[in-house]
Structures are given as C-alpha cells and as structure tokens.
Amino acid sequence: MAKKVVRYHLVRHKWPDEIEAEKKIKKRRILTVAACIVFFIGGFLSNNVWSKSTSATSDEDFKKFFDIYQTMSTNFYFGKDKDDLKDTLISGAINGMVDAGGDPHTMYLEPTQSKSFTSSMEGSFVGIGVSYFEQSKGVFIISKVYKDSPAQEAGLMSGDQIYAIKGKPVKDLTIDEVADMIKGDTGSKIEIEIVRENKHIKKTVERRKVNDSVLSSVNGEVGILEIDSYAETTGEEVKAHLEDLKKAGCKRLVIDMRDNSGGYLTAVQDVASYLMGPDKLIFKEDDKNGKVTDYKTKDVEQYTFDKLVVLVNDGTASAAEVLTAALKQQMNATVVGVKTYGKGTVQIPVTFSDGSMFKYTVGEWITPNGDKINEVGIEPDVEVKLDPALTLGAPKLDEDEVYKPDSVSLAAKSVQTYLKFLGYPVDRTDEYFSIASGEALKQYQKKMGMEANGNIDSKVITSLLSSISQEWNAHLDQYDTQMKKAVEIANG
Missing domain, CATH: 2.30.42.10 (PDZ domain)
Incomplete structure (x- = not known):
C-alpha cells in the first residue's frame, strides 16, 4: 500500500486567509468576461457560460457611497497613518459588501489570491x-x-x-x-x-x-484510488489510473477522498462517468428561482468493479461530496470514515482586469435521492475514526508563548495527546497540563536533543508534529484504521 502523509486538521485552511499582507487593488475595475466563464461547484470551478446581469441601483445610493469615500479619503484624521488609504478604503468597501451577505463562500479575492487559487486548480x-x-x-x-x-x-x-x-x-x-x-x-x-x-x-x-490530484496503488485485488482534488487534469488522470488498476487485476476499488475539498464540475462528471456509466444522474442544482437542473454522466467507457468503497472525513467537501453521494445512492458504494464537511452550494466566479476575482453563491446542489447536504454533510455507512493525535489541531503559538506544567491551555490538550500517541507516560489529554505530563515532555525533549525543561512552546509543537509524521509513515498499516477498514470491506 502506498504511504500517505498525516493529515493535519489545524483549522479549516481557506487559502485566501494564508495571505496576511494587504495587496493593492485598483480603484476602478473593468469586468472581463471570457468566452467561456467557468462556474464553481462547492467552491471550485466548472465550465459553463455565465451571462452578465445588471440591476438598477439608484444614482442616489451610489452618490452616498462616493460622498463617504471622498470624505474618508480627504478628511479622515487617522487616514494620515494609512499607507495607500484610497486603495484600503475601496478594498474595505468591497469586502464589507461581500461579507454583509453572510455567506462564507461568497468572497472577493485580490489578484495574488486569485492567481494562487487558479494555479492550485490546474492539476x-x-x-x-x-x-x-x-x-x-x-x-x-x-x-x-x-x-x-x-x-x-x-x-x-x-x-x-x-x-x-x-x-x-x-x-x-x-x-x-x-x-x-x-x-x-x-x-x-x-x-x-x-x-x-x-x-x-x-x-x-x-x-x-x-501532477498532484490523483494517486493509486494496489493491495491484492483491491485498487486504491486517491483523489486529492478535482483539478483540470483530474478526469484524464483518473482514467489512466483506472486503466492501470484494471491491468493489475484489481476487481474491487477503494476511492480515498479524505481532505478533498472540491474541484471542477467537468472533472467530477468525467470521474463519475468512468465509474457509473452513461446517462446516470450525478446531482441536481437548485437556483434562486427554484429552477432545478439535472447533471448526468457522459457516454464514455465505464470501468466496473465488483465492490466500490468511498473513504471520507470531515475535510471531504463540495465536489468530493457530490461524487460520494452519487456513488452511494446510484452505485451502492459503501462510505467509510467520518461525516463529511457539508458544503453544498454553487458559486460563480467573476474575474476583473487587474486579476482579482469575485465569486458568489447562485444555487444549492441536491443528491440524486433529493437530499441537501449543505451544513449537514454525508454520514458514513461505517464510521471509523483515526487516533486523536492524527486529527487534533495544533495551536499556533507566538515565538515567546510558553506554557509550564500546572497550567491550562488548548496547547496542553494537543501536546499531551501527541505525547500519548508517541508512547510517553502522560496522565491526561485535556486542557490541563499536569506535572506528570510535564515530566513526560522532558523525556521527549531529552530524546530530541532539546532543552529538557518540560515547557510547551512553538518549537516543542513543531517537533512533536514531525515525530508524529515519522511514526505515521513508519507504521501506516497500523495507524490508518480507516483505510484498513475500507480494504476489509472491499475484500468482504
């Protein structure tokens, strides 16, 4: 079985939040509509034509906005302390308007963020x-x-x-x-x-x-297909991997979509088509006017397996949930792992001439059986949890942030859980950092060549994460209980 990496669930990382510095944006943006604008399924993109629509907003409303902008840019006292005040005001106004909708998946992306996102989806x-x-x-x-x-x-x-x-x-x-x-x-x-x-x-x-979206390996007669995202090339990559798995004699298939947060709808359709056969309903889309559109598989070569198992976790979202539900409801696939994230809305992207992007929610998708999963998720048929050390978040500590034994912190919960996983004699795994756990930490620090003071700091957490990864990779068959159960069910 191919080795995997430990999956850190520190926070739900939304890539725009990785960028801390504010980027300049132009005051005036000219909307650029490509010949084939792509739309998002669950936060990502798919090919479909987007038609620009306009709404009549009174000149008085815009006058109020520009009056406030002009006053802030010329008379605001604290403006003297702001670099690029005018750009900052415009950026703030755009984000404020977007945030006012109350939808976490409707967002404005500045040029650098937009470029990073688009690049990440190329496959x-x-x-x-x-x-x-x-x-x-x-x-x-x-x-x-x-x-x-x-x-x-x-x-x-x-x-x-x-x-x-x-x-x-x-x-x-x-x-x-x-x-x-x-x-x-x-x-x-x-x-x-x-x-x-x-x-x-x-x-x-x-x-x-x-190529970073698809991996595969063989375990006896079971093929393991790991899909990390639904990027531009995912469909053709999956087809190539399915060919290889069939040539290797695989009769059953495990599809690992843990931490797959979505992708192109066209890629989802391709993958579903290879596994489900032609003219099968994948999902439905419900728009704001109540119009429901069916999305079905294409007429392409189908790769059949005696048993399908889908492996998911709480990082499985949007497009990955689309395929999970379709295979479960249309192909009787067994879903293993823990409940999925629950991202069931559809977004459209609008790209501006400066490279920035605005994406907004236009609908909600529905499973073949008529279920809505937004903020609900998909429950597994067989629930299997990994060791808490492999899924527990690691807190971000400042360089000078230190926690000594006999203190309470979120960091204590993580560190004590990590130490227990690595075999050190901690006496608890909650937010209280006990004296006994401090002694266990000293043992770890001594083994790592660190100052054995028993204190929690950022260096300790970084080292523990590294140790957990080494242990995970060295004993993957032991610790990946979710994959073990998925293969067992496939063989059953």
Missing part, C-alpha cells in the same frame, strides 16, 4: 511536489509529499519543517514568498534545509512538472 505544476502550511509565524511544515515527485525522490517527508531555501532562512517570509522561492524552471535545482525531529538536514531537489 499539474512545475515544482518539487510538496504541500505545506504555516504552523506558526515563520514556521512552515510540509503536510504532503506527492508520490513519484522530486521531493519524494530527495527524501523529503511530511512533518519536515522548511527552515531555509538556497541558504536563506524562511522565518521572516510569508507563505507566498516561500512559494516563490521554491518555484523555478524545469530541470533547475534548489537546496532546501529542513528540520526533522530537531535535526537540520539539507536536501537538493530538482524542479519538474508534478
């Missing part, structure tokens, strides 16, 4: 083949290393901390600046210094094209 990229997140300020942790990627070949692993790139420490960089340093031309090499369990290691990695 392939030139890089080294890792995903990472900012665990605390300036501390970047690799959360996933893609199979057959340059990063995997170089020996990078999930849980590694990116410490320096090309000899430059990254502690003062933003997550986008780190990405810019990692990117480069195909064939070029980059030196990355990582920290693994408190040890510094340097790796030289060659950049090349990486």
